[in-house]
Amino acid sequence: MNIFLFELKSNLKSNLIWILILCSVAYFFMLMYPAFYQNSADLIEVFNRYPKEVLVAFGFDIDQFFSAIGFYCFVLIYIELIASTQAIMLGLGTSGRELRLRTTEFIITKPVKRTSILMAKVLSILVILVGTNILLTLTSYLGISSVTLAPFSTQSFLMVCLSTFYLQLIFASLGVLLGVTFRRLRSIAPVSLGIVFGFFVVNMLKAIFDDPWIRYFSPFQFFDKYSIVLMGSLELEFVLWGIALLLGMVVFSFIYFDRKDIHAV
C-alpha cells in the first residue's frame, strides 16, 4: 500500500498536466468544428485535390469527417499521440523509477516481495490511466455536445473512447516492460518519445502501403475509428490481440523483475 501511494503521489503532478493538455486539446479542437462544418463544400473541394493516400495517411475520411463525432475521430489522432506519450512515460517512469534514481537497493532490501513492489506500481499506473480516461471522455462528450445538435450514438462514442484507453494500456505496459528490463536508465522522455513516434511512423506506413500485417505492429491502427463509429463496436480480433500483448508484456515484466540480478551502480 505504501509503495502504491508513494507512486501515485510521485506521478500525480505531471499526470495532472497531461490530463489538462489532453482535455484542452479535445475540447478546443471540437470548438473548431462549426467553422469546418460551415465551409464543408469548399473543404471537400480542397480535399479532393489531394491524392487519396495522403488523406488516409493523415486520418481523413471525407464522408465521416463532417459529422461531429467524425471530426472527433480526426482530432483523436493528436489526442492519441499525446495519450500514448503520457502512458509510456508513466509506465517507464514508474517501473524504472528505482533504476533511474539508483534506489533499487533501497526498495529491494525492504521486507516486501519483488512481485508486490511491481504490483503496487502497476496498480498505481492503472488508477492514473483510468482517471485520465474518465476525465478525457467527459470533456470530449461535453465538447461534441456543445458543437452539434445532431444526435450521435453514445455507444459509438464510448467505444471510440475505449480504444484510446486500450492504446494507453498497451503503451503503459510497454513502458513497464522497458523499465524492468533496462540495465540503465538516464532519462525517460527521449526513450518514450522515440518509441511513440516510431510507432506513429509505422502507423502512417500502414495507411500508405495498405498491408494488413502492419496493423498488428501498429497500436495506433488496432482500431479504425471510423469503422467503430459505423459499427458501434471494437473489432474482436484486435481486442484479443491487444489483450494477448498486454498480458504478455505484464507477465514477462513480473517474471523478469522477480529473477533479475540487481547490480551495483
Added chain:
Amino acid sequence: MAIIETKKLTKYYGKSRGIIDVDLSIEEGEIFGFIGPNGAGKSTTIRLLLSLIKPSSGSATIFGLDCQKDYQEIHKEIGYLPSEVFYYDNMKVKDLLNYSASFYNKDCKAKIKELAARLDVDLNMKIDNLSYGNKKKVGIIQGLLHSPKLIILDEPTGGLDPLMQQTFFDILKEENERGATVLFSSHILSEVQKLCDRVAIIKEGKIVRIDTMASLKENTYLKVSVDTEEPLSESFKDNNMINYTVVDGNTSFLYNGNVNDLMHKLSQLNLLRINLTEPDLEEIFMHYYVKE
C-alpha cells in the same frame, strides 16, 4: 545459533568471478569484520545475502531462513547501509525516513529523532541539497531506524568526518549491546580493528582466513626494528620472520616464533638501537593482500 551461514556460496557474473565457495558462519551478537581489497568479493557476498543477486551455486541462510526464498521475512530484521547512498529526488529527509519506516510494522519515530539528533541531521532539509557526508548520515538513520537484529554495512564510512565516524561507531556498539549482530565490510583495516570481534579476510573471491581479532593480533607477531653498524646479512633471517627488509644499517621484520630464541639471536649482535612493537593489522594482513 548462527545468524548468517553460507555454504559453498558461489557467484559468477557470466564468466567472470564474483566469489567462490564462501563459507561463513556469523554468530548472534558478533561484530564481524569482512576485509579485502577492492574487487575481492565483499559486496558480491553482501548482495547475495540481501537477495539483490542470485547465487550460481551454494546456499545462504539468515536467521535460519533461506536468503533467496524467505527474503521478505529476513528483511524485516535487517538494516543495510551501502557504500554509496542514493535517494528519491524532491523529498525531505523526514519524508524519506517515514517512507522507509512505513515498510516495518513498528513505530520508528522516536528512534529517527534520537539518531537524527546524535548525527546532527536536519530532518526538514531537502535530500537533494545535502552534502555527500550528510546523505550518508541519512543512510545510517535509514538503516537503523527499525532497530534491526542484523546490521549489514558495506564500506560505510566514506564521506564521514573522523568525529562523525566515531559517533557512528559508538552507535554501532550500542546497537550491538542491544543485541544486534553486525556484519561490517571494509578495506580499511584500522576501522575493523577498532570495532570487530572476528574477521574474515577475502581475496580474489575466496575466504583466506577467519579468526578472532584477538588471536590475529596475539599470534605473538612482534614488529622488530634493529639498527646495527654493519648491515645484517641474509643469513640472520629465519623461518619465523616475515616482511624481512634491510635498508642500510636498519633491519625490520615481523616475528612470530619463540621470543627467547629471538632474544638469544639478537644478543649475538652489536646493536645500536632496538625497537620492539606490536604490529597493526595492516602489517599482518599485507601478505594476504599482495597478489601472488
